[in-house]
Amino acid sequence: MNSLQDALYNWLTIKVVADVRKDDLAAQETAxxxxxxxxxxxxxxxxxxxxxxxxxxxxxxxxxxxKTTKFPTELIDVMLDQMVAEPEKFINYPK
Incomplete structure (x- = not known):
């Protein structure tokens, strides 16, 4: 089983993407x-x-x-920032 810290990090990272890419089925399912x-x-x-x-x-x-767990903004936003910078590498798989 993953640690709680890892699970929070993974969820938050993909949640940030899923919140922006609402029509991306892969992002929604992963979140x-x-x-x-x-x-x-x-x-x-x-x-x-x-x-x-x-x-x-x-x-x-x-x-x-x-409880509260904190993550630096740049650590969580890295995936979304990469998607914005290089959209051709991150195909959106709509529903």
């Missing part, structure tokens, strides 16, 4: 897969994402405890 991993395997609830210039913050409840 849903990682969300399910978070909610079923890791038992997270009430997942909220906040972003500022420097950090993404993922707030969630696990058990009875509210």
């Amino acid at each position: 849903a897969f990682f969300y399910e991993l978070l909610t079923v395997d890791h038992e997270l609830k009430d997942i909220v994402v906040e972003k500022d210039e420097e950090m993404y913050r993922v707030l969630y409840t696990i058990g009875a405890e509210r």
Whole structure:
């Protein structure tokens, strides 16, 4: 099983892409897969994402405890930035 940190990173990275590429079936399905991993395997609830210039913050409840995990913006946005810079390399597979 992946660590919670890895699962959050993977989900957030593809979520950022899926939020922009709403008609990209592959991105939507991958984001849903990682969300399910978070909610079923890791038992997270009430997942909220906040972003500022420097950090993404993922707030969630696990058990009875509210927690926050932070990721640098440039680390999470790297895939989306590559897609914008070189769209010919990232074919959109619509629904």
